[in-house]
Amino acid sequence: MSHKYPSFLSRDRTWQPEPYTPGYKTSVARSPRQALVSLQRASDSERSGPVFDGLEIGQYDNDLLMNFRADGEQAGLPIGERIIMHGQVIDQFGKPVPNTLVEMWQANAGGKYRHKKDGYLAPLDPNFGGVGRCITDAEGRYRFRTVRPGPYPWPNGVNTWRPAHIHVSVMGPSISTRLITQMYFEGDPLIPLCPIVQVLKDPEAVETMIARLDMTRSKPMDCLAYRFDIVVRGALQTYFEE
Amino acid sequence: MYSQYKLQDDSGLLRETASQTSGPFVHIGLALEIAGFESRSDEIWQDLAKEGAEGEHIELVGHVYDGNGEAVHDALIEIWQADSHGDYISNFDNKEPFSGFGRSACALDGDFHFHTVKPGQVDFYGKPMAPHVNIAIFARGINLHLQTRAYFDDEQEANEQCPILNSVPSAERRKTLIAKKEQGDGKPRYRFDIYLQGDGETVFFDF
Ligand SMILES: [Fe+3]
Numbered sequence: 001m002s003h004k005y006p007s008f009l010s011r012d013r014t015w016q017p018e019p020y021t022p023g024y025k026t027s028v029a030r031s032p033r034q035a036l037v038s039l040q041r042a043s044d045s046e047r048s049g050p051v052f053d054g055l056e057i058g059q060y061d062n063d064l065l066m067n068f069r070a071d072g073e074q075a076g077l078p079i080g081e082r083i084i085m086h087g088q089v090i091d092q093f094g095k096p097v098p099n100t101l102v103e104m105w106q107a108n109a110g111g112k113y114r115h116k117k118d119g120y121l122a123p124l125d126p127n128f129g130g131v132g133r134c135i136t137d138a139e140g141r142y143r144f145r146t147v148r149p150g151p152y153p154w155p156n157g158v159n160t161w162r163p164a165h166i167h168v169s170v171m172g173p174s175i176s177t178r179l180i181t182q183m184y185f186e187g188d189p190l191i192p193l194c195p196i197v198q199v200l201k202d203p204e205a206v207e208t209m210i211a212r213l214d215m216t217r218s219k220p221m222d223c224l225a226y227r228f229d230i231v232v233r234g235a236l237q238t239y240f241e242e
Numbered sequence: 243m244y245s246q247y248k249l250q251d252d253s254g255l256l257r258e259t260a261s262q263t264s265g266p267f268v269h270i271g272l273a274l275e276i277a278g279f280e281s282r283s284d285e286i287w288q289d290l291a292k293e294g295a296e297g298e299h300i301e302l303v304g305h306v307y308d309g310n311g312e313a314v315h316d317a318l319i320e321i322w323q324a325d326s327h328g329d330y331i332s333n334f335d336n337k338e339p340f341s342g343f344g345r346s347a348c349a350l351d352g353d354f355h356f357h358t359v360k361p362g363q364v365d366f367y368g369k370p371m372a373p374h375v376n377i378a379i380f381a382r383g384i385n386l387h388l389q390t391r392a393y394f395d396d397e398q399e400a401n402e403q404c405p406i407l408n409s410v411p412s413a414e415r416r417k418t419l420i421a422k423k424e425q426g427d428g429k430p431r432y433r434f435d436i437y438l439q440g441d442g443e444t445v446f447f448d449f
Contacts, residue, residue, distance in 0.1 A: 009255065010448075011258065011448070012251075012257075012258065013386075013448065015251075015257060015258065015260070016258070016260060016261050016385075016386050017260070017261060017262075017385035017386055018385070019384070019385060019386070019388075021385060024263075024383070024385070026263075026382050026383030027383045027384070027385060028309075028383075029308040029309040029310050029312075029383070029438075029439060030308050030309070030314065030381060030382075030383035030384055030438050030439065031309075031383075031384075031438070031439060032388065032438060032439055032443055032444075032446055033309075033439055033440070033443065034415070034443050034445070034446075036446050036447060036448040037409065037410055037411075037445050037446070037447050037448070038447070038448045038449070039406065039409070039447055039448070039449040040409070041366075041367065042449050043364060043365070043366045043367075043371065043406070044330055044364055044365070045322075045324075045330075045364055045371070045374070045376050045391075046376070046449040048322075048330040048332060049322060049332065049343075050322065050332060050334040050341070050342060050343035051332045051333055051334060052286075052334050054333060054334065054335050055284050055286075055334065056283045056284035057284075058282050058283050061282060090256070091256075092255045092256045092257070092258060093255065093256070094256060103271050103272060104271060105267065105268070105270040105271025105272075113267045113270060114270060114277070114278075114279075115266075115267045115269065115270055115277050115278075116277075116278060117266060117267070117316075118267060129270075129279065130270055131270050131271050131274065131279065133282075167262075167264065167265060167267075167268070167271055169264075169271060169272060175322050175376060175378065175389075176449060178320075178378060178387065179258070179259060179261060180261060180262065180263075180264045180380060180387065181259050181260060181261055181262045182262040182265075196262060196263060197262075199262075199385045200260050204257070205257070205260040206260065208257060208258075208259045208260050209259065209260050209262065230259050231256045231257060231258050231259045232258065232259070233258055234255060234256075
């Protein structure tokens with residue numbers, strides 16, 4: 001029999017965060033206490049995954065400056081620092097991951113989410129929704145236009161603030177490569193103070209989440225650019241078995 | 243230019259980007275209906291099987307519970323499954339009667355809710371695996387999504403033969419992977435409650 005799908009490098013769970021990270025309080029009651037059961041060999045169930053290149057992506061789905069607009073007199077552009085967020089999805093071998101779904105969501109420039117459960121006192125922006133999606137091109141590249149989100153306070157310690165961040169979701173070629181992360185901004189002094197960032201033990205793991213200012217892709221008199229490359233698990237060669 | 247992905251491990255492989263929690267507002271990005279957004283032209287959501295899909299139409303529902311027995315109301319659930327013939331259909335298309343991938347979120351009543359078909363058996367190196375649905379759980383407080391499988395309590399014979407179920411060391415823990423058939427609205431409904439921690443903690447897989 002043969003496998004239609006490649007297998008993947010195993011996930012390094014000493015590099016990725018542990019489930020139980022008491023500095024981030026919500027993890028305490030939501031972390032399994034039993035060891036994970038390791039599948040000794042992956043089957044098609046783990047190797048395969050959905051491919052979204054047929055998904056009908058709207059014209060402004062990757063343009064958060066345009067995709068949520070108030071009616072009437074309030075209609076306009078969102079408040080905040082205009083940015084291009086772009087990068088490449090590659091695997092651990094450096095191979096581009098084309099035609100894969102990248103999704104993102106974020107707070108507005110004041111640090112407020114358009115979500116009924118967000119009670120922060122910063123105002124909503126009538127022209128900003130905070131959601132985007134796109135499909136990577138043949139080189140694995142993606143691009144969004146948005147505003148830089150504001151930091152916001154949250155109830156963990158007595159005075160805990162999230163650094164400015166954009167939530168990023170990537171599918172990759174398989175459910176084995178599925179990943180949700182958060183993109184931070186180079187130079188933000190709140191990054192090392194954040195209990196959610198601190199769930200990573202290795203400072204180099206934190207670096208993988210920090211976007212770099214990219215002047216080569218900024219637009220004069222228009223917007224700055226930040227580059228955020230995403231690495232998913234490496235695909236091994238498809239192999240056949242007798 | 244400098245890019246953050248140049249970080250390599252000892253064998254020269256790039257490091258996987260670190261995972262972070264999807265947070266309490268994951269709905270804005272991945273479950274727009276729950277956040278109160280209008281749907282875009284084509285959304286990924288909880289109806290995997292529409293009229294005309296081959297196979298036995300079923301509902302798959304469940305709560306997610308934390309270690310204190312409280313329902314986790316901000317969880318996002320993704321499922322990936324074979325069609326009724328046991329084939330994975332990679333090409334996601336909402337216009338087709340069946341898609342193998344879906345998302346749901348724990349709504350006000352605490353349940354996630356999928357409409358799908360019962361998957362067929364998938365091969366594992368020459369042995370059939372019992373029908374199962376692959377599940378990923380994302381939520382505030384979960385640093386890296388959890389992965390599990392839902393099997394079906396009316397597939398006892400297939401379950402007993404399943405090489406993956408049998409790789410779970412304890413018979414007691416194996417039970418946490420079995421969805422229970424209950425009275426549904428017009429079609430069979432299977433309940434798969436997920437216990438993140440403590441009594442009856444669900445088996446989660448590393449793969
Ligand atoms: Fe956030």
